Amino acid sequence: MGLHFFGRNDGGHAGQRKSRELPLDVRRSIEFAPSQNRSEMHILSILRRGASIAGARNMSSKRRASPLCNGFGRFAHPIDMRIAAGWSCILVVLFASRVVSGCKTASRPGDADDVDDLIEKHTAARGGSAAIESVRTVAIRLRITEPKFAVEALYQASRTGQMRLDVFSNGRRVYSEGYDGHQGWQLPEDAERATVASASGTAALRHGLEFPTNLPGLHEMRTRGHQLALVGRELIDGTNYYLLELRLRDGFATYLYLNPTTYLIERQRDIRALHPDADPTQKWIERRFEEFRKLDGRIVAFKGSEADILTGQVIQTTEILELRINPQLTDQAFARP
Numbered sequence: 001m002g003l004h005f006f007g008r009n010d011g012g013h014a015g016q017r018k019s020r021e022l023p024l025d026v027r028r029s030i031e032f033a034p035s036q037n038r039s040e041m042h043i044l045s046i047l048r049r050g051a052s053i054a055g056a057r058n059m060s061s062k063r064r065a066s067p068l069c070n071g072f073g074r075f076a077h078p079i080d081m082r083i084a085a086g087w088s089c090i091l092v093v094l095f096a097s098r099v100v101s102g103c104k105t106a107s108r109p110g111d112a113d114d115v116d117d118l119i120e121k122h123t124a125a126r127g128g129s130a131a132i133e134s135v136r137t138v139a140i141r142l143r144i145t146e147p148k149f150a151v152e153a154l155y156q157a158s159r160t161g162q163m164r165l166d167v168f169s170n171g172r173r174v175y176s177e178g179y180d181g182h183q184g185w186q187l188p189e190d191a192e193r194a195t196v197a198s199a200s201g202t203a204a205l206r207h208g209l210e211f212p213t214n215l216p217g218l219h220e221m222r223t224r225g226h227q228l229a230l231v232g233r234e235l236i237d238g239t240n241y242y243l244l245e246l247r248l249r250d251g252f253a254t255y256l257y258l259n260p261t262t263y264l265i266e267r268q269r270d271i272r273a274l275h276p277d278a279d280p281t282q283k284w285i286e287r288r289f290e291e292f293r294k295l296d297g298r299i300v301a302f303k304g305s306e307a308d309i310l311t312g313q314v315i316q317t318t319e320i321l322e323l324r325i326n327p328q329l330t331d332q333a334f335a336r337p
Contacts, residue, residue, distance in 0.1 A: 115230045118242055118258060123219045125263040131297035132217035135159075137329045141322040146315060156327070159215050162334035163205060178334050179205040185336040186277065194337045201277040207252055213265055213289060213301070218256075225249035233260075241267070264292060264299065274306065274315055284309040296325050 123129050140155045144167070151174070157163040164178035176187040177197065184197030184205045197205070210226065212218040221228050231243040234257070241257040248254075257267035268287040273280050286309050289301035300323065306316040 115228055115244070118230065118244065118263070119219050119228070121263040122258055122265070123217055125299065126217065127294065127298040129217060129219055133220070135215060135296075135298060135325055137326050138215065139324040139327045139329075140320055143319045143321055145317045147313075152321070156329055156333060157209060157215060158329050158334070161206070161209055162329075162331070163209055164334050176337070177201075177205065178336070179209065180331070180334045180336060183336070187337050196336075198277050200273070200280065203250065203252070204272065204276050206250075207248060207254075210248055211254070211268070212246070212256070213268060213287075218265075221246060231255070236267070239266075262292075265289060269309065285315075295323060 123132065126132055137158045138156065142153045142155060144151050144153055149169070151167050151169050153165055153167045155163070155165050160181060162179060162181045165176065166173055167175040172189075174189045176194070178185055178194075179202065184202030185194040186197050186201070187194040208214060210216065210224065212221060216224060218228075226249055227245075227247040229245045229247075231245050234241050234243045236257070240260055242260060244256040244258065246254050246256055252270070254268055254270035256265050257269075258264065259266050266289055268289075269284065271282055271284055273282055274285065286307050288305050288307070289303075290305075291303040292299050292301050294300075300320070302320045304318045305314050307314045
């Protein structure tokens with residue numbers, strides 16, 4: 001998920017399961033974490049050089065380099081990958097250690113049958129297609145920590161392709177953003193009216209809604225207009241992951257790492273900005289999903305982190321504090337203020 005927050009409502013839509021009654025109270029004191037100053041000029045120069053050659057395809061090798069290794073060599077996965085950005089969407093982003101270790105070459109790509117088999121196993125591991133698809137809306141209270149601050153937030157999202165995120169510090173709203181199904185918007189702390197988000201900011205919010213780590217399931221990607229391909233296997237920190245490329249219908253590419261034992265997505269990597277409208281700097285970012293729990297028949301990661309792959313620095317961690325399934329959310333909840 002990427003980070004976006006939301007309001008609550010107690011009723012459920014017809015045909016939905018009753019929402020769980022969890023108070024979403026974000027009005028509590030937040031301690032700010034100390035600032036961490038760390039130069040990234042050298043890393044950024046590497047990324048910019050890599051991006052400048054992104055149009056040059058070189059797929060002559062029978063083996064494609066891992067997305068993890070791209071920052072140190074050439075971009076080996078489909079290089080026309082569009083560098084779109086995103087707060088990421090959430091629902092659920094994660095803890096990471098140094099992700100640079102364990103870089104290996106991915107094995108030869110698989111065929112469609114292999115992909116279908118992985119989709120089936122992953123769907124079953126998450127609780128089955130019926131459980132996944134029964135979740136129409138969510139309202140989540142989160143704790144978000146970055147190197148210079150810690151806040152709480154309320155994220156709400158709908159399968160209709162809408163979301164909203166409200167961020168709070170010491171019980172006071174300090175920032176909001178949303179996507180109404182057509183356009184992204186932002187509302188700073190003291191602003192009376194929201195402004196339209198940039199194209200990259202809007203894309204980031206939209207991408208987060210489509211990821212199979214949020215509301216839709218991996219089995220729904222193709223019917224939603226996206227493409228899935230098995231890149232191969234990749235060994236990271238002792239786990240030989242199945243590596244899938246997910247290319248969204250607008251061309252944005254992200255890479256999903258399925259644990260070969262649980263078949264859950266434990267890692268996700270792509271090139272993007274963490275907060276595109278605040279800092280458009282593109283980075284290779286890895287999300288890690290942890291602390292999986294079963295809620296209303298569906299498996300959800302309750303902790304996550306995002307890390308800069310080139311430096312290994314954890315740039316954001318998230319923790320779900322409270323989660324409500326199928327609260328009644330109208331279009332007004334996502335409309336630009």
